[in-house]
Amino acid sequence: MQVEPWSPPPVLLTVDLVILTLRRGRMCILLVERGEDPFQGRLALPGGFLNHAGEEILDAAHRELSEETALTAGWVHLEQLATYGDAGRDPRGRVVSVAHLAIAPRLPEPVAGTDAADAAWVPAEAVLSGEAELAFDHLRIVRDGIERARTKLEFSALATAFCGELFTIVELQQVYEAVWGTELDTRNFYRKVQAVKGFIVPAGSERRSTGGRPARLYRAGPQTALFPPLIRPVPPTAEENTREEGD
Amino acid sequence: MQVEPWSPPPVLLTVDLVILTLRRGRMCILLVERGEDPFQGRLALPGGFLNHAGEEILDAAHRELSEETALTAGWVHLEQLATYGDAGRDPRGRVVSVAHLAIAPRLPEPVAGTDAADAAWVPAEAVLSGEAELAFDHLRIVRDGIERARTKLEFSALATAFCGELFTIVELQQVYEAVWGTELDTRNFYRKVQAVKGFIVPAGSERRSTGGRPARLYRAGPQTALFPPLIRPVPPTAEENTREEGD
DNA sequence: ACAAAAGTGTTAATACTACACCCATGC
DNA sequence: GCATGGGTGTAGTATTAACACTTTTGT
Numbered sequence: 001m002q003v004e005p006w007s008p009p010p011v012l013l014t015v016d017l018v019i020l021t022l023r024r025g026r027m028c029i030l031l032v033e034r035g036e037d038p039f040q041g042r043l044a045l046p047g048g049f050l051n052h053a054g055e056e057i058l059d060a061a062h063r064e065l066s067e068e069t070a071l072t073a074g075w076v077h078l079e080q081l082a083t084y085g086d087a088g089r090d091p092r093g094r095v096v097s098v099a100h101l102a103i104a105p106r107l108p109e110p111v112a113g114t115d116a117a118d119a120a121w122v123p124a125e126a127v128l129s130g131e132a133e134l135a136f137d138h139l140r141i142v143r144d145g146i147e148r149a150r151t152k153l154e155f156s157a158l159a160t161a162f163c164g165e166l167f168t169i170v171e172l173q174q175v176y177e178a179v180w181g182t183e184l185d186t187r188n189f190y191r192k193v194q195a196v197k198g199f200i201v202p203a204g205s206e207r208r209s210t211g212g213r214p215a216r217l218y219r220a221g222p223q224t225a226l227f228p229p230l231i232r233p234v235p236p237t238a239e240e241n242t243r244e245e246g247d
Numbered sequence: 248m249q250v251e252p253w254s255p256p257p258v259l260l261t262v263d264l265v266i267l268t269l270r271r272g273r274m275c276i277l278l279v280e281r282g283e284d285p286f287q288g289r290l291a292l293p294g295g296f297l298n299h300a301g302e303e304i305l306d307a308a309h310r311e312l313s314e315e316t317a318l319t320a321g322w323v324h325l326e327q328l329a330t331y332g333d334a335g336r337d338p339r340g341r342v343v344s345v346a347h348l349a350i351a352p353r354l355p356e357p358v359a360g361t362d363a364a365d366a367a368w369v370p371a372e373a374v375l376s377g378e379a380e381l382a383f384d385h386l387r388i389v390r391d392g393i394e395r396a397r398t399k400l401e402f403s404a405l406a407t408a409f410c411g412e413l414f415t416i417v418e419l420q421q422v423y424e425a426v427w428g429t430e431l432d433t434r435n436f437y438r439k440v441q442a443v444k445g446f447i448v449p450a451g452s453e454r455r456s457t458g459g460r461p462a463r464l465y466r467a468g469p470q471t472a473l474f475p476p477l478i479r480p481v482p483p484t485a486e487e488n489t490r491e492e493g494d
Numbered sequence: 495a496c497a498a499a500a501g502t503g504t505t506a507a508t509a510c511t512a513c514a515c516c517c518a519t520g521c
Numbered sequence: 522g523c524a525t526g527g528g529t530g531t532a533g534t535a536t537t538a539a540c541a542c543t544t545t546t547g548t
Binding site: 008009010011012013014049050052053054055056057080082083085086087094096098227234 | 255256257258259260261296297299300301302303304327329330332333334341343345474481
Binding site: 416437438456457459461463 | 497498499500501502
């Protein structure tokens with residue numbers, strides 16, 4: 001049927017970043033205010049087009065990450081999340097975005113005056129609840145990214161990416177509590193993480209705090225897969241609650 | 248720095264498919280023999296370019312799936328896997344592929360004479376071990392796809408996608424055994440899957456086999472997330488074995 | 495009756511939760 | 522000493538794995 005030479009339709013490729021960090025015990029996400037159309041003035045994920053035809057996708061993600069956060073690469077976790085290419089998602093034409101998930105230890109206030117007109121850490125909760133209206137299909141990407149982070153905390157050592165090089169077990173617990181939005185028992189958490197071989201390794205020294213026994217310091221271990229996993233507690237559902245009464 | 252109007256570099260977008268099914272108790276993957284350069288004659292994943300600039304990515308994946316398998320869509324699971332865009336992966340230029348994972352009940356022999364010069368079900372094990380040399384970076388995509396399938400079997404109801412509309416519990420178990428490459432205890436598996444509410448629901452009737460007690464038939468239930476999950480057994484490592492002797 | 499496949503009961507080991515309790519430091 | 526936060530012990534409970542056992546069919 002296709003006789004004359006046919007060439008496939010080209011598309012424009014962007015990378016978008018869901019950058020998560022912890023600030024004052026809450027999980028926050030970096031959003032920028034768009035300086036130009038479309039969606040001028042709206043909040044959006046950091047990101048942009050490939051620089052040149054030969055640029056690797058992962059390199060482009062790293063580039064956007066350092067442009068936005070002035071981050072010394074190496075201490076940041078970066079992985080591909082998913083690809084979003086709905087035909088109508090960008091009014092400029094067929095733009096396909098490869099979204100990435102980045103996790104970093106507490107970062108400085110965003111650097112205004114660079115590429116992004118304005119950048120800010122926004123509590124993840126506020127974004128998920130719809131308080132902030134995002135450009136494009138970025139709300140969906142944020143939802144997928146946060147869900148990915150929550151799940152990976154259960155089965156991988158991703159939580160250490162939220163901490164600096166050295167951290168205490170309680171600090172690690174606060175990561176889990178902030179990302180999951182739950183409270184955990186300090187004592188049980190303490191033993192669970194130590195039961196997973198290679199998750200965290202003692203760093204020898206201790207950290208003094210505002211009074212109280214000093215905490216031992218740890219650093220991330222070689223293990224990336226957690227076994228046994230740290231299962232996220234499920235808030236009891238209404239059905240389960242009514243069960244006991246009914247019987 | 249960028250004064251004159253700049254336009255982002257366009258790329259070509261393809262979809263590739265990792266199609267898995269069960270044949271004679273083994274997990275197999277559909278591969279086609281490439282009829283043209285590059286990699287003419289090599290085995291590759293089914294896939295192709297977008298048809299036109301407005302075609303949705305998921306639609307393109309569905310189109311390639313039905314071209315290759317003559318599948319009555321609806322009884323097949325299809326999800327996005329990941330995006331592969333290394334600059335050097337395709338000698339024709341900058342080609343970015345959005346890979347998808349498809350799971351289907353036992354399919355008929357592949358239909359030759361259509362788009363693909365030749366298509367065949369190849370045991371997944373043979374591909375993973377490197378017996379078959381694949382074109383492009385398709386081996387990596389296959390590895391990622393199979394790993395995704397193995398993991399999703401633990402936490403989602405994906406296994407039912409390998410079965411027809413009606414199936415017995417033992418048939419479901421054979422899916423797990425084939426995909427994971429392990430053996431499971433029939434009796435414990437029986438109760439585990441029934442303990443997950445909404446995973447499988449009784450279909451009422453029974454199936455007669457070649458002698459022995461008839462098995463009850465089930466169909467896939469509404470639940471997509473499995474709780475509690477069916478954890479994949481880990482073959483004991485050498486370290487764990489030497490531990491007992493050494494101490 | 496016997497073989498084969500489906501389905502049930504039981505038990506020992508394991509893992510998890512909740513909480514009492516002890517330890518080390520600053521003030 | 523005592524408040525504060527770090528770390529340990531333990532008992533009751535839920536899950537799990539292993540396997541003996543019963544049920545229902547075809548031949």
